[in-house]
Structures are given as C-alpha cells and as structure tokens.
Amino acid sequence: MTSTDVDALEAFATRAIEAYGASKDVAQTVSNSLVSADLVGHSSHGVVRIPYYEAQANDGSLDPTATPTIESAGPFTQVVGGAAFGQITGRYAVEELIETANSHGVGIVGIRDSGHLGRIGEWANRVTEEGLLFMSWVNLQGGAQRIAPPGTADRRLGTNPITFGVPTFDALPFDLLYDGATSQVAHGKIIERDGSGETLPVDWTTTGSGDPVEYAADFEEGIGALLPLGGRETGYKGFDLAVMTELFASIIGDGPVSAKEDQNWQGNGAAFIAIDPEIFTTREELSIRVKALSEYIRSAEPIEDSLEVLLPGEPEYRTSEERRQNGIPIEDAVADGLRNLANELNIEHELPTSLR
Ligand code: NAD
Numbered sequence: 001m002t003s004t005d006v007d008a009l010e011a012f013a014t015r016a017i018e019a020y021g022a023s024k025d026v027a028q029t030v031s032n033s034l035v036s037a038d039l040v041g042h043s044s045h046g047v048v049r050i051p052y053y054e055a056q057a058n059d060g061s062l063d064p065t066a067t068p069t070i071e072s073a074g075p076f077t078q079v080v081g082g083a084a085f086g087q088i089t090g091r092y093a094v095e096e097l098i099e100t101a102n103s104h105g106v107g108i109v110g111i112r113d114s115g116h117l118g119r120i121g122e123w124a125n126r127v128t129e130e131g132l133l134f135m136s137w138v139n140l141q142g143g144a145q146r147i148a149p150p151g152t153a154d155r156r157l158g159t160n161p162i163t164f165g166v167p168t169f170d171a172l173p174f175d176l177l178y179d180g181a182t183s184q185v186a187h188g189k190i191i192e193r194d195g196s197g198e199t200l201p202v203d204w205t206t207t208g209s210g211d212p213v214e215y216a217a218d219f220e221e222g223i224g225a226l227l228p229l230g231g232r233e234t235g236y237k238g239f240d241l242a243v244m245t246e247l248f249a250s251i252i253g254d255g256p257v258s259a260k261e262d263q264n265w266q267g268n269g270a271a272f273i274a275i276d277p278e279i280f281t282t283r284e285e286l287s288i289r290v291k292a293l294s295e296y297i298r299s300a301e302p303i304e305d306s307l308e309v310l311l312p313g314e315p316e317y318r319t320s321e322e323r324r325q326n327g328i329p330i331e332d333a334v335a336d337g338l339r340n341l342a343n344e345l346n347i348e349h350e351l352p353t354s355l356r
Helices: 006-019 024-039 047-059 086-104 120-128 216-220 231-253 283-298 314-326 332-345
Strands: 002-004 069-073 077-081 106-114 133-139 162-166 176-180 268-275 328-330
Touching (some): 006 332, 024 047, 024 120, 024 328, 077 086, 106 231, 120 176, 120 268, 231 268, 328 332
Antiparallel strands (some): 002 328, 133 162, 162 176
C-alpha cells in the first residue's frame, strides 16, 4: 500500500484518460470524479477504473469523445443519453436536474446508455449542495450481471445501487447520504482485491455448492455470484430492491433490462429525482429535525468501546477529511495496474513519484 498525493494522482489520471482519446477538459472532469471517489474511501470507484475504461474505449463500448444529449423532455423531466464517460453524463444530468427542481420544485431525469456513472454519491452530493433532496435508482442495463437471486448462484442482475441524499444546512458538517449497491458489496470491492492474493470475506459471494468464492480472480473468471444485500439469510430484501431498481432505472431512463445471459453492455441506466424540501417545510425546520434525529441516534450506547454510531455519509466525510491531509492509500494491485497502463500508454514519467 502506497500513500499518494491527491493532486499528483489527479494529474496522472488526466494524462492517462487523455492518452486514450479524451479531450483535456473531459479527461480532467473524469479524473476529478475518480479521485474524489478515492478521497471519500470508495477506491472501488476511483483510479482503479482507469484501465477498465481504457478497455471499453478500445472495444468501442465507450466513446471518449461523445457528449451527452437530451433525448426527450417534458415540463419537469428529461431523458439524457449517449455513450460518453458516465462522469460526463452524470454531471450533465444532475445540472439539468437541479435547474428543473429549482424552477418546478421537483425534477426527474432518466439516463440511458451512459458510460459507468461511478460513485453515485457524487451526484447526490452535488444536488444536496443546492439544498435539494435526492434519490436515485441505477441499473447496468443488462450488462455486468453479478447478483444471484436468493437460493441460487446464477448471475442475473447488476449491483444496482440505490442512493438518497438529504441536505443538512447548519445541523451537521456533512449532508446525509445513503449510497450503496443492492449486493452485499459493490463489485469494485472485488476488483480492488484482484491480484492481491487475499481471500474474499465469506458473506460476499456464493457458488453453486453454497460455499463462498475464495479469490477475486475466481470471481472475475465467472465463478459464483455476489449475494444480494442481506446475505444468505435475508438476501431476499436486497434482491427485491435490486429488481425494483432495475425497473425504475429502465422505465425512467427508457433503457433495457437484464433479460438474457450475454448482454455485454457495461454502462448505466438511471432514474434521478430531486425535490425542493421547501415545498413542504422550511430549511430551519428541516435543520431542527435533522439535529434532533441525529443527536437521539448518537445517544445509543455502543456495545464495545471501539464501536461508534455513525450517520449515513459520515464515513465518507471523515475519510475525505483525513485523506486530504495524509494522501490517498493505493493498494499494491491497483498501483501495479496503473504502472502497466502508464507503460502501455508511454506516460511512465507522469506517474506520481510514490507509484514509480
Ligand atoms: P458501502 O457499503 O461502503 O456504503 C453504503 C452506505 O452505508 C454509504 O452511504 C455509507 O455512508 C453507509 N455506511 C457505511 N458504514 C456505515 C456505518 N458504520 N454507519 C452508518 N452508515 C454507514 O457502499 P457499497 O454498497 O460498497 O457501494 C460503494 C459505491 O459503489 C457507492 O458509491 C455506489 O454508488 C457505487 N456503485 C456504483 C455502481 C454503478 O454501476 N455505477 C454499482 C454499484 C455500486
């Protein structure tokens, strides 16, 4: 594990993305999103993805020069499409969403055929920054199938994340944010361990025998599946949420669902909703309720001294505060992947010093 300076990592990521065909502006925007995921602790959605996006640019499923377009619109709705980087489409979609919610009190944006939208919490945070409520359902449009229905080990659905954001104004130093896959963990957490030699936690995956998949490399070769959120006993809840997410993203984004085994598309469809809370209450009242709720929740006594009550989004807030000071830790396997990519693209000299 190597600690890497935030700005040096972002500069390298920009050069790498430019080297596989994006303009400087696009490369900077994408790398800023990836490094912001590393910064908040979701390295599964950070620079580890750069080699994967390169492979998609090479096989044509991602067009580094594409720009998102509005494919249809109603009074307070839009559907945004185009196989651009998801970081570009996501940003475009939330700016449309914010403008609509500010004018109409509510905005709904569907997304179809986007590149990988990355860490959905980034889009939620952008909306809560504007004092708006956010919720979203994101699917993989039938590609990247990883979740098995309960009682099976057959991959049928993507890791379909659900995200909610609540602005907290002056009640807390961060906005409340729930942002999680409907599988036990995001697939990126397996990708991060690929090549590390570590065994996977037993409650993440299952094989046909009911035993877990041992190594990330086996999972990447197609062995077993991710258990739905809730695991072996109560995974039916996560699975049902994944099915509903598949449909909300598909209906509002007007894109495909997971319906057969060989759907290779690796991007996202989505339904993003923003609501102005001031239609229903005042900012002052919202702050009072958030403060009362969070203080009451935090008054629960931890069972062990090492445990602490945290609120949704608080781990990410704390991690980003710490990493801004001390740099971003990069796993050895991820560092190897970046070195290989730098070598292939002839930009070894652009690697942050700590990764050379
Ligand atoms: P996770 O399990 O790390 O976190 C899920 C949520 O739990 C977060 O909101 C976090 O703030 C909260 N949390 C964590 N620890 C907590 C605690 N102790 N107390 C209270 N709350 C706590 O997330 P994940 O499911 O592994 O997903 C990681 C990322 O992957 C997310 O950003 C998600 O958007 C992204 N993702 C993207 C895609 C895609 O296709 N674009 C697919 C799946 C996941």
